[in-house]
Every structure is written in structure tokens, then in C-alpha cells.
Amino acid sequence: MPAPAVLQAERLAKTYATPALVDVSVELYAGEVHALVGENGAGKSTLARILAGLTTPDAGGMRLAGDPYAPSGKAEAARRGVAIVLQELNLIETLSVGEQVCFGAWPSRRGFVDRGALRERARAALGRVGLQEIDPERPVRSLGVGQRQMLAVAAALARPCRVLILDEPTAALGEHEAERLFAEMARLKAEGAAILYVSHRLEEVRRLADRVTVLRDGRLVATRERGGATSAELVQLMVGRDAGSRPPREARPAPSGEPVLRVRALRGKGLRDVSFELWAGEILGLAGLMGSGRTETVRAIFGADRVEGGEIELRGRRRPRLFRSPREAVAHGIALVTENRKDEGLLLPLSIRANLTLARLGELCRRGFVRRAAERAAARALASRLSVKCASLEQPVRQLSGGNQQKVVLGRWLDRDFDVLLCDEPTRGVDVAARAEIHEHLRELAGSGKAVLVVSSEIEELRALCDRIVVLSGGSVAATFTRDRFDQDAILVAALRDHAGGTGTA
Amino acid sequence: MSRAWREYLGLAVALGALVLAFGALTDHFLSRATFAVIASEVPAAILVAVGMTFVLILAGIDLSVGSVLGLAGAVLGASLGSRGLSLPAALLATLLAGLLCGAVNGALSVYVRVPSFIVTLGMMEIARGAAYTVSRSQTAYLGARVEWIAETTMLGLSPATLVALATAVLGQIVLSRTLFGRYVVAIGTNEEAVRLSGIDPRPIKWIVFAASGLLAGLAAVVHTARLASADPNAGSGLELQAIAAVVIGGTSLMGGRGSVVRSLFGVVIIAVLGTGLAQMGAAEPVKRLITGCVIVAAVVIDRYRNRREGQ
Numbered sequence: 001m002p003a004p005a006v007l008q009a010e011r012l013a014k015t016y017a018t019p020a021l022v023d024v025s026v027e028l029y030a031g032e033v034h035a036l037v038g039e040n041g042a043g044k045s046t047l048a049r050i051l052a053g054l055t056t057p058d059a060g061g062m063r064l065a066g067d068p069y070a071p072s073g074k075a076e077a078a079r080r081g082v083a084i085v086l087q088e089l090n091l092i093e094t095l096s097v098g099e100q101v102c103f104g105a106w107p108s109r110r111g112f113v114d115r116g117a118l119r120e121r122a123r124a125a126l127g128r129v130g131l132q133e134i135d136p137e138r139p140v141r142s143l144g145v146g147q148r149q150m151l152a153v154a155a156a157l158a159r160p161c162r163v164l165i166l167d168e169p170t171a172a173l174g175e176h177e178a179e180r181l182f183a184e185m186a187r188l189k190a191e192g193a194a195i196l197y198v199s200h201r202l203e204e205v206r207r208l209a210d211r212v213t214v215l216r217d218g219r220l221v222a223t224r225e226r227g228g229a230t231s232a233e234l235v236q237l238m239v240g241r242d243a244g245s246r247p248p249r250e251a252r253p254a255p256s257g258e259p260v261l262r263v264r265a266l267r268g269k270g271l272r273d274v275s276f277e278l279w280a281g282e283i284l285g286l287a288g289l290m291g292s293g294r295t296e297t298v299r300a301i302f303g304a305d306r307v308e309g310g311e312i313e314l315r316g317r318r319r320p321r322l323f324r325s326p327r328e329a330v331a332h333g334i335a336l337v338t339e340n341r342k343d344e345g346l347l348l349p350l351s352i353r354a355n356l357t358l359a360r361l362g363e364l365c366r367r368g369f370v371r372r373a374a375e376r377a378a379a380r381a382l383a384s385r386l387s388v389k390c391a392s393l394e395q396p397v398r399q400l401s402g403g404n405q406q407k408v409v410l411g412r413w414l415d416r417d418f419d420v421l422l423c424d425e426p427t428r429g430v431d432v433a434a435r436a437e438i439h440e441h442l443r444e445l446a447g448s449g450k451a452v453l454v455v456s457s458e459i460e461e462l463r464a465l466c467d468r469i470v471v472l473s474g475g476s477v478a479a480t481f482t483r484d485r486f487d488q489d490a491i492l493v494a495a496l497r498d499h500a501g502g503t504g505t506a
Numbered sequence: 507m508s509r510a511w512r513e514y515l516g517l518a519v520a521l522g523a524l525v526l527a528f529g530a531l532t533d534h535f536l537s538r539a540t541f542a543v544i545a546s547e548v549p550a551a552i553l554v555a556v557g558m559t560f561v562l563i564l565a566g567i568d569l570s571v572g573s574v575l576g577l578a579g580a581v582l583g584a585s586l587g588s589r590g591l592s593l594p595a596a597l598l599a600t601l602l603a604g605l606l607c608g609a610v611n612g613a614l615s616v617y618v619r620v621p622s623f624i625v626t627l628g629m630m631e632i633a634r635g636a637a638y639t640v641s642r643s644q645t646a647y648l649g650a651r652v653e654w655i656a657e658t659t660m661l662g663l664s665p666a667t668l669v670a671l672a673t674a675v676l677g678q679i680v681l682s683r684t685l686f687g688r689y690v691v692a693i694g695t696n697e698e699a700v701r702l703s704g705i706d707p708r709p710i711k712w713i714v715f716a717a718s719g720l721l722a723g724l725a726a727v728v729h730t731a732r733l734a735s736a737d738p739n740a741g742s743g744l745e746l747q748a749i750a751a752v753v754i755g756g757t758s759l760m761g762g763r764g765s766v767v768r769s770l771f772g773v774v775i776i777a778v779l780g781t782g783l784a785q786m787g788a789a790e791p792v793k794r795l796i797t798g799c800v801i802v803a804a805v806v807i808d809r810y811r812n813r814r815e816g817q
Binding site for chain 1: 683695700705763
């Protein structure tokens with residue numbers, strides 16, 4: 001790269017309770033996609049946040065186009081052309097889509113917001129990321145996860161930017177939306193922007209990145225040019241050891257006998273007609289684009305949301321109605337690992353212990369009093385079974401990395417007696433090593449006779465993990481694949497069945 | 507554990523400093539009489555603060571406690587007065603009045619999902635109106651039939667003080683050691699996560715609101731006993747004092763964190779502040795001004811602490 005770097009960071013360091021970033025220097029060039037990879041807790045987000053002005057480094061300095069650059073906050077960074085899309089989207093749910101897109105720079109006339117100009121500007125920005133059908137007047141609240149992600153990208157691009165930082169942008173996206181994002185990245189790159197792309201998905205990184213920087217334990221381990229490292233080498237650099245290639249799951253004989261769970265004709269918001277069966281000992285994948293009804297299906301089975309109709313059969317017994325509450329579902333042997341661990345799964349400020357024992361605290365009591373020794377023992381056993389990496393079980397779960405947090409959410413159910421485990425995106429935003437561990441636990445559960453249902457946006461993940469895959473499209477089942485028929489293209493075609501036209505509800 | 511004790515120590519130091527400061531600033535503050543006044547004032551506030559602590563940990567609020575105390579007191583006055591009930595029956599009626607108000611608060615905010623701020627604001631008005639109706643806007647003199655409850659016996663403790671302290675201890679044990687208390691903290695932290703773990707949060711929340719009403723009823727007994735008469739105006743402004751005491755004790759207004767013992771310190775700090783300022787000759791408006799500043803300062807400190815922990 002002959003031209004000088006657009007953004008140059010030198011010997012950045014940041015320490016929270018433990019060092020998060022140690023002596024990291026990176027350079028971003030105009031017209032390049034620079035990928036940043038590493039396990040959760042490796043310092044990727046800290047580095048991204050420093051570059052975008054959200055965190056002040058303890059040491060080190062930065063230059064932007066040759067000038068000293070020490071932004072006091074996100075606003076100053078944005079003014080100077082450095083935009084970031086965070087993993088936790090900081091969207092304001094009560095704003096309209098248009099207000100959110102232009103947030104911080106609303107067009108105004110004599111102190112009043114110029115609504116016409118706002119709508120125009122928003123429409124242009126939305127069009128660039130493929131959200132042209134979305135009315136800028138709609139509230140942000142009404143958008144689905146994938147649409148919100150793209151909205152955040154649109155908001156970051158509403159002003160001219162020299163450097164765009166994307167932190168795990170595809171974690172919430174289906175394959176279709178991800179393609180849209182990649183096209184937008186290519187366009188920006190051609191216009192001469194520098195893009196820092198933080199991701200766990202090595203296939204994406206290999207496909208998109210001109211250079212890859214690997215962080216481990218807050219230190220820069222290596223920076224490689226495109227093609228300079230295979231996925232296996234990158235994984236090894238990230239984890240510091242050979243993670244090993246996972247053997248594919250052995251083909252199981254076709255399921256026979258009575259299914260544990262039979263779902264029939266679910267309908268309601270986002271669901272038109274969903275029916276499928278789940279057998280003991282199998283891992284069933286639920287694939288589909290954003291808005292295809294995957295999460296709605298899982299939540300309806302679990303009694304988390306009311307739906308209009310449908311029925312389920314458990315262990316061959318017809319039930320007069322669907323479960324009315326999660327409590328009832330749990331009492332009948334169903335467990336759920338939620339899609340969004342921070343909002344729906346964890347008690348973030350509370351201890352790892354309290355989070356692990358939440359679902360069975362009642363059993364750890366005598367006459368209403370929590371038996372603290374029994375509780376500690378139960379938590380300790382779960383943490384070691386899942387190899388949760390932590391300093392102490394009394395540590396707030398907030399301090400854990402994404403992968404370890406996800407293990408805690410899963411661990412909550414392991415001691416309970418359940419037949420059916422529903423997992424909604426069990427490895428979203430989780431690093432490679434923890435993902436492999438979570439997959440291993442799910443396989444083990446299936447091996448011990450539980451029925452496991454896994455929802456994932458990554459077809460690749462489902463192919464590696466599942467015995468069968470049910471593909472949803474537009475709120476109904478588009479196809480079912482057995483292991484010997486797994487084919488990425490066929491699955492994608494099925495998922496797209498009802499998406500030729502407008503988008504579904506999310 | 508060590509952290510809880512550190513927080514208790516911090517509050518004890520603040521309280522000690524306050525007492526010493528008033529001792530230095532006035533001639534008579536450090537006297538038996540002052541402490542007798544404070545000791546007779548705090549039991550009602552403690553009882554209400556125990557309930558409020560649970561409500562705030564749930565991330566709710568109960569603005570009706572002062573009026574509910576007024577209504578329950580009026581019920582006590584009417585039961586013993588015009589109705590001529592026996593003392594046990596009258597006490598039962600008083601507690602039931604409080605419990606009923608709290609149960610209605612809870613049912614509306616939990617099952618009908620009206621924000622507790624609104625429900626209890628309405629109940630604040632309803633209960634006060636009911637108090638005037640029940641008492642025909644008259645203060646009923648009850649005299650010796652209830653006075654004994656607030657009179658000090660041995661060790662300088664009255665039955666009222668003993669009941670208040672026992673309630674606080676019980677509250678702390680329930681909060682920190684029982685399944686119920688653990689669920690309350692969990693619900694205040696993330697209700698949806700609790701629900702999706704197969705626990706129905708609604709009955710737990712409902713019980714907390716009902717208990718807050720019941721404790722306001724109990725506080726009415728204590729308060730009426732101290733004045734030997736039932737005044738339908740009793741308890742006005744008490745909700746703010748109770749919230750202030752709980753917040754000074756470090757319970758978060760955002761829910762999920764709090765302690766009954768620390769609320770106890772908060773109640774005493776507010777009582778000392780009020781009595782001390784009165785002895786310094788501060789007029790009522792000045793007292794309210796200063797107490798208000800202390801409350802805001804406590805919330806600011808809480809925010810600062812939350813932010814540091816959030817890092």
C-alpha cells in the first residue's frame with residue numbers, strides 16, 4: 001500500500017480490571033477492508049471503541065489522515081469521518097426510522113426539524129442498504145433484528161465517512177441481508193473508505209478482507225495479507241493452539257416411532273402454518289431468513305408469546321391447547337435458550353452463581369430458604385461441566401465474554417429434567433472455541449436422549465450440527481432436509497421461497 | 507459479605523458524623539430527650555420503608571403508603587370509637603385495610619399492567635378520601651387503649667420499636683436468604699429473563715405490593731398509638747420520606763439492588779436530620795429544603811456507583 005494510512009493507531013493500551021488491550025498498533029488504508037478477529041475477550045471491541053472515540057485509551061496515540069486524532073466522543077469521531085456500528089445496536093426504539101438514521105444531524109430550519117428534508121435524507125440512506133421499502137415514519141421499535149442492524153449501518157453512513165468500523169455486523173443478519181451489507185461495503189471501499197471489520201466468521205473474513213489482524217488476550221498476534229493464512233491457521237492464531245477440525249456429526253438412521261414433540265399448524269404474528277416433528281436424540285435445525293418465523297415458532301412452543309392457533313403433541317399426548325406461559329412449558333419438560341442473552345437470558349449485574357441456579361432455585365431450598373451450600377455446589381458443578389472461564393462464581397455475569405455468558409444461559413437448564421431443548425441462535429456473537437464447546441454440549445444432550453431444536457442464521461452451522469433441517473419461509477415450512485441431503489444452495493433456495501416479494505414481518 | 511458490611515459501615519459513619527455535627531452545633535442535641543423523640547418517631551417510618559425497599563427492588567414504586575397509613579389509622583379510630591370493637595378486632599381491621607389497598611395496587615399494576623407509579627398515585631388519593639370519609643374528617647382520641655403500644659418499657663424500647671426492628675430483621679432475612687427474596691431481586695434485575703426461566707413473576711410482584719400496604723397498616727397502628735389519636739391527615743408526605751430513606755440506604759431506583767438494613771440506616775439518618783435541624787431552630791421550609799438536597803445527593807451517589815460498576 002503506497003498511500004499513507006487514513007487511520008493510524010500506535011501502541012494503544014487500555015486496562016479495566018485486567019489489561020484489555022496491550023501495545024496494539026494498527027493502520028487502516030483507504031480502500032481496504034481490514035478484518036479484526038480474535039476470541040471474545042481478545043480486545044477487538046475495545047480497539048474498535050477506542051478508534052471510534054467511545055473509549056479513551058490509557059496509553060498510545062492515533063492520527064487521522066496525518067493529523068492528531070484523540071476524539072472526545074462518538075460525535076467528534078463522526079464529525080471527522082470515523083463511524084462505528086456497534087454489536088449492541090444503540091438504537092432509540094421510540095424514534096422513527098428516519099429520525100434514527102439522521103440522528104445527531106437532523107436537518108432544521110429556524111430551530112425546527114425540517115421533516116421533508118429529514119425524510120428525503122433518510123430515504124436515500126435507507127435505499128443504500130436495501131431498506132428502501134421501509135417507511136421512514138415507521139417507529140424503530142417495529143423493525144426486526146436484521147432490519148435494525150441494517151438501519152444502524154444506514155445511520156453510520158448518513159454522513160460522509162472515511163473510516164467505517166463494523167463490530168460483528170452479520171451476527172444478527174440472515175444470509176440474504178448479509179449479502180446486501182457486503183455489496184454496500186464493496187461500494188464504500190471503491191469510494192476510498194477504510195473499513196475495519198470485526199467478525200467471528202472466518203469464511204466472511206477470508207472472502208472480504210484485504211488484510212486480517214488477529215488479537216489474542218489484548219495483544220496483536222499477527223497481521224496477514226489476503227490469502228496469507230488459511231482458516232485453520234487463523235483459528236490457531238486466535239486460540240493459540242490447534243482447535244482441531246470438528247468431525248461432522250455421524251448420520252443417524254431416519255427417526256422412527258413416536259416423536260417427542262409434534263407441532264401442528266402454528267399461526268399468528270409472523271406465522272402462517274408451521275408444522276414439524278422432533279424426535280428424541282436428534283438435533284433439528286430451524287433455518288430461514290430474518291422474519292421467516294423461526295423465533296416466533298420457538299417462542300410459541302415455549303408459551304412465551306400468545307399466538308392465534310395451532311397445537312402441540314408431547315410424547316404422543318395431544319394437548320388441548322398450546323402452553324400459556326413459559327412456566328407451564330418448563331413444567332412439561334421444555335427448555336429455552338433465548339435469542340438475545342443480554343435482554344432475555346441473563347441477570348447481568350448478578351453473580352454467575354445466581355444466573356446458573358435461577359431455573360432450579362426452588363429445588364435448592366428447604367422451607368423457602370435457599371440452601372446456600374447446595375446452591376454453591378450446584379453452580380460450581382455446572383460451571384466446571386461447561387468450563388465457564390471466570391475468576392469466581394460470585395463475579396457478575398456481565399464481566400464474562402459472550403461465549404461464557406452463553407454457556408451460563410445454557411447451563412441454567414442442564415440440571416433440570418427436560419425432554420426438549422429449544423435453542424435460538426445459541427452461538428451468536430460467540431467466539432470459535434466457545435462455539436465448538438457449545439456444539440459439543442448440544443451433541444451430548446442429544447446423545448443422552450434429549451430432543452434439541454436449534455435456530456440459526458448460519459446454514460453452515462446447522463449443517464455441521466444437525467440431523468435434520470427444517471426451512472421456514474414467510475411463516476411456513478418450505479422444506480425439510482435430512483443429513484444426506486444437506487446442500488447449502490438448496491436450503492437457501494427454500495428459505496427464499498416466499499421472499500421474492502416484500503419482506504415478512506420480523 | 508464483606509461488601510455488605512463495608513456498606514453498613516459507610517452508612518454508620520455518615521450517621522455518626524451527622525449526630526456529632528448536630529451535637530457540636532446545638533446545646534441540647536446530645537441528650538436523652540432528643541433520642542427519645544427520634545426513637546418514638548422512627549418505628550412507623552421503618553415499617554413503611556421495609557415495604558418500600560422490596561417495591562423499589564422490583565423496580566416499582568408505591569406512592570400510596572402515606573395515605574394508606576391515614577386510612578388504616580382512621581379505620582382503627584372508627585373501630586375503637588363509634589363501632590366499639592375490641593382492640594384485637596380493631597387491630598385486625600386496621601391491618602386488613604392496609605392489606606386490601608396494597609393488594610389492589612398489586613393486582614392493577616401486575617395483572618392489568620398499569621405502571622405502579624400511576625396505580626399508587628391514584629390509590630394515594632383514593633385512600634386519603636376514604637380516610638376522611640371513615641373518620642368524618644374528625645380526629646378520634648383513643649387514649650390509653652392504644653397508647654401503651656408506643657410507651658417505652660424496659661431498655662427504653664416500646665412495643666412499637668420492637669415490632670419495627672423485628673420486621674426489619676425479618677425483611678432482611680426474607681430478602682437475602684429465601685427463595686422469595688432471591689426472586690424479587692432477579693425480577694427487579696430482568697423480569698423477562700426470569701419469566702423465560704419458567705418462573706411466573708406475577709404472584710411474587712403482587713405479594714410485594716400487598717405487603718407494602720400491610721406494612722403501612724401496621725405503621726398506622728404504631729403512629730396512632732404514639733399520638734393516642736387517629737388523625738385522617740396522618741402520614742401525608744410519608745411516601746417521600748420512605749422513598750428517600752430507602753434511596754439514602756443505597757437501594758437502586760432502577761431495581762435489582764437493595765437492602766432492608768441499609769434502609770433502616772436511611773430512616774434514622776432522615777429522622778436525625780429532621781430533629782437536629784428543628785433544634786437548630788430551622789423553620790419547616792428550611793428543613794424540607796435541606797432534606798430534599800440530601801435525597802438528590804443520595805441518588806447522584808447511587809448513579810455514580812452504578813456507572814462505576816457498569817464498567
